[in-house]
Amino acid sequence: MTRTSNTSKRNRAARxxxxxxQIEGERKGVTVDTTSWEDLVASAxxxxxxRPPPPGVAAPGRDAPSALLDAAAARTVRRRAGxxxxxxxxxxxxxxxxxxxxxxxxxxxxxxxxxxxxxSPAHSGGGRRGSAPDLTELLPQWLAAAxxxxxxxxxxxxxALLDAAxxxxxxxxxxxxFAGARGLWLARLNPDWRFALRGLPGxxxxxxxxxxxxxxxxWEEGLFAERVALLSSVREHDPAAALGLLGSTWASERAEDxxxxxxxxxxxxxxxxxxxxxxxxxxxSRNVRATAAELLSALPRSALAGRMAARAAxxxxxxxxxxxxxxxxxxxxxxxxxxxxxxxxPNAPAGRGERSWWLxxxxxxxxxxxxxxxxxxxxxxxxVRLPVRDDWADELHAAxxxxxxxxxxxxxxxxxxxxPATPPATGPGTSSLAERAKxxxxxxxxxxxxWVAGFIAAHGLSEAFQLLxxxxxxxxxxxxxxxVDALEIARDAxxxxxxxxxxxxxxxxxxxxxEAGRLEFLTAVPDEGAEAAPGAGGYWAEAFQRxxxxxxxxxxxxxxxxx
Numbered sequence: 001m002t003r004t005s006n007t008s009k010r011n012r013a014a015r016x017x018x019x020x021x022q023i024e025g026e027r028k029g030v031t032v033d034t035t036s037w038e039d040l041v042a043s044a045x046x047x048x049x050x051r052p053p054p055p056g057v058a059a060p061g062r063d064a065p066s067a068l069l070d071a072a073a074a075r076t077v078r079r080r081a082g083x084x085x086x087x088x089x090x091x092x093x094x095x096x097x098x099x100x101x102x103x104x105x106x107x108x109x110x111x112x113x114x115x116x117x118x119x120s121p122a123h124s125g126g127g128r129r130g131s132a133p134d135l136t137e138l139l140p141q142w143l144a145a146a147x148x149x150x151x152x153x154x155x156x157x158x159x160a161l162l163d164a165a166x167x168x169x170x171x172x173x174x175x176x177x178f179a180g181a182r183g184l185w186l187a188r189l190n191p192d193w194r195f196a197l198r199g200l201p202g203x204x205x206x207x208x209x210x211x212x213x214x215x216x217x218x219w220e221e222g223l224f225a226e227r228v229a230l231l232s233s234v235r236e237h238d239p240a241a242a243l244g245l246l247g248s249t250w251a252s253e254r255a256e257d258x259x260x261x262x263x264x265x266x267x268x269x270x271x272x273x274x275x276x277x278x279x280x281x282x283x284x285s286r287n288v289r290a291t292a293a294e295l296l297s298a299l300p301r302s303a304l305a306g307r308m309a310a311r312a313a314x315x316x317x318x319x320x321x322x323x324x325x326x327x328x329x330x331x332x333x334x335x336x337x338x339x340x341x342x343x344x345x346p347n348a349p350a351g352r353g354e355r356s357w358w359l360x361x362x363x364x365x366x367x368x369x370x371x372x373x374x375x376x377x378x379x380x381x382x383x384v385r386l387p388v389r390d391d392w393a394d395e396l397h398a399a400x401x402x403x404x405x406x407x408x409x410x411x412x413x414x415x416x417x418x419x420p421a422t423p424p425a426t427g428p429g430t431s432s433l434a435e436r437a438k439x440x441x442x443x444x445x446x447x448x449x450x451w452v453a454g455f456i457a458a459h460g461l462s463e464a465f466q467l468l469x470x471x472x473x474x475x476x477x478x479x480x481x482x483x484v485d486a487l488e489i490a491r492d493a494x495x496x497x498x499x500x501x502x503x504x505x506x507x508x509x510x511x512x513x514x515e516a517g518r519l520e521f522l523t524a525v526p527d528e529g530a531e532a533a534p535g536a537g538g539y540w541a542e543a544f545q546r547x548x549x550x551x552x553x554x555x556x557x558x559x560x561x562x563x
Contacts, residue, residue, distance in 0.1 A: 100152035293343025331355035363399035380415035420454030513555035
């Protein structure tokens with residue numbers, strides 16, 4: 001017999017199974033198995049009592065479940081043996097290089113622990129947290145520090161890092177910077193990591209500003225995230241070229257993309273952007289028009305800012321006819337087409353008067369430099385102390401607060417915040433802690449910390465959580481001491497410790513690690529007074545133990561990264 005005939009017979013005898021049945025090719029005298037895979041699965045799902053195995057599966061003397069499992073095992077081998085190999089795909093391009101420094105050994109081991117702990121159930125529910133540090137809360141801080149040192153992510157850690165960033169959106173910016181171009185390369189190979197292709201392309205190589213052809217090609221063909229990053233990169237080196245790039249495709253962009261591109265102009269916004277933004281006031285998308293108007297109002301010398309200043313000044317004046325000077329307000333009576341083109345929204349929210357709604361938008365968009373000349377040459381501190389007639393004070397001061405935030409005006413922010421010891425309800429600006437936090441964000445970091453420390457010393461921690469969130473990390477010494485002193489006072493007063501769990505969590509992440517030694521005495525269980533909440537002493541001791549151990553761990557992490 002020839003080699004060809006032997007091969008042909010082998011191929012016929014090993015013919016693959018189609019739809020669970022053997023097909024032609026069996027030799028005469030061999031029993032043909034017509035049992036389908038679907039029959040076996042149905043019997044396994046329903047149970048052999050309700051759906052007996054197909055004929056020929058259950059042999060005499062054997063129980064049906066065992067026979068079914070044996071038949072399924074045999075059929076599985078036959079199904080796998082009958083599979084044809086798939087067409088070989090093109091191998092992926094090699095991963096790009098990463099010239100950043102490798103992580104020191106201790107820091108690499110620490111990263112493995114932080115990534116392994118992200119799925120730990122220890123802190124996933126309520127109840128007592130124990131005295132051990134919460135590693136999941138330290139991962140963002142570790143990533144920021146590693147990026148500040150210029151380290152690259154270990155290749156073996158990239159899958160776990162991308163999984164962590166997939167589960168937590170707050171990790172993504174720092175995680176993708178740390179992952180670099182290799183992280184993006186890997187994300188393209190797994191659909192579960194496609195978020196990385198929509199977000200910041202941290203570490204992706206962008207063409208230089210002098211590579212005009214490559215810049216144009218990426219702008220025309222790149223992913224949206226790559227185009228946003230490219231626009232920012234070009235704008236950093238040549239703002240005029242960035243505007244030209246944006247203008248070349250502006251008319252054909254989707255409304256949501258135009259909005260995102262326009263929002264990227266906030267960084268480095270200057271008077272040269274005015275013509276482009278003024279043209280965007282006529283955009284067919286309302287959101288694009290509103291964003292363009294907001295950006296123009298942040299340019300005090302823009303034509304829109306001048307128009308808004310004239311409108312707002314016509315509504316507000318200084319009245320000297322009474323016992324003393326006071327501000328009088330005459331809110332607009334209509335919202336005409338020109339106001340709407342400049343970004344004023346005509347329809348007021350539910351429960352808000354139309355005229356006060358229009359007034360607030362005009363004052364918010366008017367340059368703050370309008371008011372000293374309009375209100376007797378006074379400085380911001382004196383202006384906010386002027387009485388406002390007819391109950392317009394809250395509306396006017398709230399609009400000035402929004403204007404100070406939009407225009408990043410520190411003197412007005414200080415005036416509207418007032419002294420930290422002043423009760424929020426009677427302060428010169430707004431009683432809203434959220435608005436106060438925004439005003440604080442304008443001030444330099446040391447001044448911000450000093451103001452919040454004074455606020456805590458005067459009012460305690462119950463209203464300080466939002467204010468602490470805008471302070472630089474690690475907290476300055478004065479602010480850290482104010483927080484610890486307030487926590488100690490609350491503990492000694494027998495307060496419920498879980499009422500301060502948010503502040504305690506912030507302290508774990510934001511206190512300077514050098515404070516750990518000073519806090520050691522607070523880890524002991526205090527004596528509980530008659531007025532103390534039952535069991536509060538044990539909770540407070542546990543919370544301070546966790547705080548101290550977390551601070552020490554953060555100190556170790558910093559030392560490992562600095563090695």
